[in-house]
Amino acid sequence: MKGIAVGILALGLGLGLAQQAPLKIGVVVSATGPGASLGIPERNTLLLLEDQVNKRGGLAGRPVQFIIMDDASDTTQAVRAARKLIQEDQVLAIIGTTTTPATLAMIDPIAEAGVPNISLAANREIVAPMDDKRKWIFKTPQTEEQMSQPIVQDMKANNVKNVAYIGFNDAYGEGWAKAFEAAAKEAGLNVVASERFSRTDTSVTGQILRILSKNPDAVLIGGSGTAPVLPQRTLKERGYKGLIYQTHGVANPDFLRVGGDAVIGTRLPAGPILVFDQLPSGFPTKRVDQSYVQQYEAKYGIGSYSTFGGHAYDAWAILSAALERTLKKEQPTNLQAFRSTLRDEIEATKGVVGTHGIFNMSPQDHLGLKFNEAAVMVEVVKTPSGKLGWKLIRTFQ
């Protein structure tokens, strides 16, 4: 990874001598470790975008250079990477990182140095409550609160009255428990059980029997990766007939592979890009989604795209527009003033259409997504070819 970064640096220096100095953007992603399945498509997307923007002649005539660091899904390494990018590489802004805990740890060094940052992690705590430090931090992925809304609305539409929750006993599951239970209460649903299980569990019979004893009309499973297959399979084996919901953490092909027939009929919220080809023609993100997936698959292979790369695409869509506006007002040689103006311009982002929704930032809202465009409900179905796939069942426009 370091080798690549140095290589890019050398290339950038070469180009820089020939023309103008490049605009240096720092990137921290989790390209290895447990977060790798998210971090790799993010990195791939940014490499693709860097290539494209420089082929088009750069931003306002200046080449763009991404300095990409891998934090190995580790909090300490993320902080070290951020410090290096700020002090040694003197970047204008930082994109990243992939996971919530590492992003939260990066807030301090970033705010101290006054560098604008666009995070690719999900949790709402990254940008709320707004304070003097978080004014430098922005993010692109939907929060649990926003993803809870479509689930609750879909439950209401299916006449669900009593609902049970079972989620990971870690930050992901607890975050969902809090967000979903609040949203459910507001919509008048009864949360009759709230259980936990661990990613490493091999049996959840106890929890599932407790849930079944409460007779819920629907069950939401709050987990990511492939581990949420287990509670769902146990529910099916115990003869549960109600609706089963999952979170967008399972919107990956591995979940379908491990789940097999047990996960047919699962309903989950997801960014619109997951089912881009099924979106109605007027859907605001459809064109962006199609062109992004086309470019990504042209470079990395058919079927290689994932929703996570879309968050990196959105971060650059916001940042590049803000950079163009800033370059009209300020010179990058005046580093501190440039970073500060760039921050103001990111905050002034209005109507940027990304792969996951339309971004309208404000001083209070550093995400700027509305769930109406940023989430759709999908269902796991068996396609005519016998494989499992995602089917769009509801949009919220």
Place this chain on the structure above:
Amino acid sequence: MDWTIVSFLAADAVQSGTIYALLALSLVLVFAVTRVILVPLGELLVFAPLTYVFFLPSGVSGLELHGQIPGTAWLSSFLLLVWAVLDRANPSRVARLVVLALLVLGLAWVGARGVAPWLGWILAVLVVLPIGPASYRLFFQPAQNASVLTYLIIAVGLHFAYQGLGLVFFGPEQYRLPPILSGQTNLGMVPINNQAFLVYGFALLTMLGLYLFFTRSLYGKALRACAVNRYGARLLGISPAQAGYVAFGIATLIVTVSGMLLAPLISPAYFQGFLFGLKGFVAGILGGLVSYPLAVLGALAVGGFEQWAGYVSSPFKDALVFALLLPVLLWRSLRSHEIGEEE
């Protein structure tokens, strides 16, 4: 909590308890003979089924592996080759080890090209099996006569190494394996997966086999002699090193076959072995790490307690299981005979 729930929980408790029992038996066996608390047994439990994934046709596993040789085969033959280097003073053994190392790679290559499922099943066990005895030769035998604590530290280090390698070899996600027996049988109103009966059958077979081995066979009696008194055993011409290989070999065989039988019921992933190993260890401790029958009872108790804890208070399930260790350790330390510190 009514009868239905109790019987459902009991069915699951027996299933996980049986696996803990098999692990506990292997742990006790290894500890009695070599004084090693073999923490990485849990990793060996998942290595075999994850290796089996590479031998399945892509229609069954859902993966495109293109005849790739699983990392465990490289690890296995690498350990055997290092063993050969360590034993270079003994040419005939070197020759046997090198042949074995090549054989492991050959079997893995054949398996990865696509074979009948039953053959792939056996190949997966054979590929993983040498890792156990080779680990003993490479990591524990050089520290001969070390204290139990030193062995434990080595074992924990080995656990981290094998778990890390598991992540490299197999990636972070789970896999789905086809069961040997599909479908369910109803016992009363409780449905039990037919595959689980294979696990029970293997557990009974293991217990019977170990009993016969230790009471009837000369090898078994030699192992017991080693467990009771190493010096005395050596005086009678029993090699403790030889006993170590046999103990590690039997333990690895028990654990790999258990893993293969269990895998279709749990969707294995690289990280799952450790908790099985730890709970098997708790079960072994309940039997004082010396008694086989007590270890089996302890394992069933751990399985039952775990299901109950999952039902009553799921966020604290694992914490409650490991908290079970505290009163037992306290009680045992009050009436201990300094197990393992003699010699």
